[in-house]
Amino acid sequence: xxxxxPRGSIHGNRALAGWLFVxxxxxxxxxxxxxxxxxxxxxxxxxxxxxxxxFAEGVNFVGAENYAELLGGTGLATRDLxxxxxxxxxxxxxxxxxxxxxxxxxxILVNRRVMRARGxxxxxxxxxxxxxxxxIVVLWLFLFSATGPxxxxxxxxxxxxxxxxxxxxxIFHIVLGAxxxxxxxxxxxxxxxxxxxxxxxxxxPSVAMSAFILxxxxxxxxxxxxxxxxxxxxINAEVEEAAMTDGAxxxxxxxxxxxxxxxxxxxxxxxxxxxGTWQVFDQIYVGTQGGPAKTTLTPAYLSFSAAxxxxxxxxxxxxxxxxxxxxxxxxxxxxxxxxRTEVGR
Amino acid sequence: MNxxxxxxxxxxxxxxxxxxxxxxxxPFLVQVVNSFRPDADVVREPLSLGIGTWTAxxxxxxxxxxxxxxxxxxSFIVTLSVTLGRVFFVSLAGYxxxxxxxxxxxLVYALFIAIMAVPGxxxxxxxxxxxxxxxxxxxxxxxxxxxxxxxxxxxIMKNFFESIPVAVEEQARIDGAGVFRIFWSIVLPxxxxxxxxxxxxxxxxxxxxxxxxxxSTQSTELTTLTRGVAQLASGQLSQGSQFPxxxxxxxxxxxxxxxxxxxxxxxxxxxxxxxxxE
Numbered sequence: 001x002x003x004x005x006p007r008g009s010i011h012g013n014r015a016l017a018g019w020l021f022v023x024x025x026x027x028x029x030x031x032x033x034x035x036x037x038x039x040x041x042x043x044x045x046x047x048x049x050x051x052x053x054x055f056a057e058g059v060n061f062v063g064a065e066n067y068a069e070l071l072g073g074t075g076l077a078t079r080d081l082x083x084x085x086x087x088x089x090x091x092x093x094x095x096x097x098x099x100x101x102x103x104x105x106x107x108i109l110v111n112r113r114v115m116r117a118r119g120x121x122x123x124x125x126x127x128x129x130x131x132x133x134x135x136i137v138v139l140w141l142f143l144f145s146a147t148g149p150x151x152x153x154x155x156x157x158x159x160x161x162x163x164x165x166x167x168x169x170x171i172f173h174i175v176l177g178a179x180x181x182x183x184x185x186x187x188x189x190x191x192x193x194x195x196x197x198x199x200x201x202x203x204x205p206s207v208a209m210s211a212f213i214l215x216x217x218x219x220x221x222x223x224x225x226x227x228x229x230x231x232x233x234x235i236n237a238e239v240e241e242a243a244m245t246d247g248a249x250x251x252x253x254x255x256x257x258x259x260x261x262x263x264x265x266x267x268x269x270x271x272x273x274x275x276g277t278w279q280v281f282d283q284i285y286v287g288t289q290g291g292p293a294k295t296t297l298t299p300a301y302l303s304f305s306a307a308x309x310x311x312x313x314x315x316x317x318x319x320x321x322x323x324x325x326x327x328x329x330x331x332x333x334x335x336x337x338x339x340r341t342e343v344g345r
Numbered sequence: 346m347n348x349x350x351x352x353x354x355x356x357x358x359x360x361x362x363x364x365x366x367x368x369x370x371x372p373f374l375v376q377v378v379n380s381f382r383p384d385a386d387v388v389r390e391p392l393s394l395g396i397g398t399w400t401a402x403x404x405x406x407x408x409x410x411x412x413x414x415x416x417x418x419x420s421f422i423v424t425l426s427v428t429l430g431r432v433f434f435v436s437l438a439g440y441x442x443x444x445x446x447x448x449x450x451x452l453v454y455a456l457f458i459a460i461m462a463v464p465g466x467x468x469x470x471x472x473x474x475x476x477x478x479x480x481x482x483x484x485x486x487x488x489x490x491x492x493x494x495x496x497x498x499x500x501i502m503k504n505f506f507e508s509i510p511v512a513v514e515e516q517a518r519i520d521g522a523g524v525f526r527i528f529w530s531i532v533l534p535x536x537x538x539x540x541x542x543x544x545x546x547x548x549x550x551x552x553x554x555x556x557x558x559x560x561s562t563q564s565t566e567l568t569t570l571t572r573g574v575a576q577l578a579s580g581q582l583s584q585g586s587q588f589p590x591x592x593x594x595x596x597x598x599x600x601x602x603x604x605x606x607x608x609x610x611x612x613x614x615x616x617x618x619x620x621x622x623e
Contacts, residue, residue, distance in 0.1 A: 013524075029494055054474060131553075304466075320466075320470055
């Protein structure tokens with residue numbers, strides 16, 4: 001079609017073809033990723049009310065006002081952001097190590113050379129990753145309902161399960177409470193960061209959030225297991241055999257030979273995990289809308305609901321950029337860390 | 346003694362695997378069984394596997410007295426359009442970046458890299474703003490067009506094309522074939538593994554997509570399965586727990602991706618790197 005015949009200007013024709021080839025993809029990602037980011041950047045420093053185009057006259061530049069209100073204020077906006085950040089922080093702190101460790105464990109178990117039915121196990125562990133987040137949340141709401149299967153199983157071992165998705169108690173608070181430590185007369189209660197008291201910061205994930213944490217581990221460990229399996233298969237069998245002839249036992253072989261060689265892939269999995277776990281949205285939208293008592297509120301959902309439910313577009317956009325900043329900082333730190341270890345080698 | 350211990354240790358991992366696999370599979374079995382039971386039974390005894398009354402009432406209700414068929418149709422329209430379009434656009438761009446020297450190639454490449462780093466949820470509000478400005482809000486075009494290309498797909502294709510020997514194309518060029526001809530009838534057929542990867546990732550991605558449809562549509566006629574079942578989950582059906590119907594809907598919406606998964610399983614297993622779902 002393009003450049004049918006090699007003429008004198010063959011290079012010109014090929015250059016034109018090159019542009020025509022990348023144009024559709026470049027225009028689509030430019031229009032629906034690049035332009036939106038720039039537009040939202042403007043909205044986050046404006047007082048746009050959501051009516052009319054954001055670049056119209058009458059929409060004013062307000063500087064960092066929206067950000068200041070969120071990060072430096074004492075009002076509801078700050079408290080909500082603080083709550084959302086705390087909730088998501090505990091989610092990240094629990095999901096990332098759990099999913100990484102479980103994925104690695106599954107990969108090692110499934111990858112054993114003498115394994116039978118390897119395909120069956122890989123499929124069983126990977127299958128939850130294929131299903132949509134909506135379907136999994138629906139299933140989870142049932143499994144963890146007050147009279148649901150999970151509480152039923154717990155009752156077999158004489159545990160009276162909580163009403164998971166209605167329970168706002170932080171799990172660290174529950175544990176501390178068992179030792180008689182409460183928020184009353186607690187020195188932490190006086191401290192305050194982002195509108196949240198120190199005591200609230202150490203609440204841990206709520207019981208409701210814990211159910212989401214288990215769900216995240218359930219749905220992502222299979223994907224990361226595949227990454228680990230691919231990496232394990234790269235490791236030369238000879239290296240293992242050499243270690244075996246040197247008299248290393250299974251545990252020593254894993255700890256001193258396999259694990260160091262898996263370091264790059266562990267970094268990848270942790271990075272992907274960190275980036276992914278800060279973006280919790282679907283689960284909250286479908287399952288709890290931030291409840292109970294805002295303990296499953298996440299920055300991503302807060303940003304959405306500020307804009308689409310409360311029509312405070314500048315605030316929603318500002319929250320999105322704060323979240324963006326967190327993810328970018330984490331990614332850069334991770335890159336620097338990897339760079340350092342590679343130079344050090 | 347020693348040999349005996351070795352024997353036990355050889356079996357231990359297998360036993361652990363069976364226990365773990367049961368934990369991973371059990372939720373789906375519980376889902377299937379309970380979707381075929383009456384509402385009251387499910388609440389009273391959620392783990393009676395198959396004992397008691399069986400009924401297909403939930404399914405009957407979904408198909409005859411709900412918008413479920415409409416949601417399914419919308420999901421298919423969007424998913425098939427996105428998958429077809431994405432395979433074409435993404436491989437075109439990947440080919441240009443891999444093979445055609447043109448001015449500005451480095452810049453376009455950098456643009457794709459930068460875009461890969463933008464987290465999806467940050468885009469919810471801004472994407473709505475652009476879709477709205479372009480007059481595509483609440484239409485199929487607003488649902489489909491923004492999903493027609495993704496930077497990760499461009500990379501997968503570019504990397505694959507770079508692994509094909511240039512000599513194959515040289516011969517065709519000497520024979521007078523144009524750039525598009527070479528791409529379409531020589532390079533693309535050789536790239537079937539990569540193309541299948543894109544097909545799987547696009548199908549799975551757009552079938553399971555929720556947030557994009559939340560910000561690009563509002564009318565009931567354009568509801569996809571993800572949006573519809575999400576509404577169902579937040580209890581729009583009044584009275585009772587409605588667990589059987591919710592579980593049935595969630596189960597049915599999983600069938601197409603599960604089929605794609607089982608058909609192309611071997612391939613998916615090899616491209617796990619690109620399939621990370623969060």
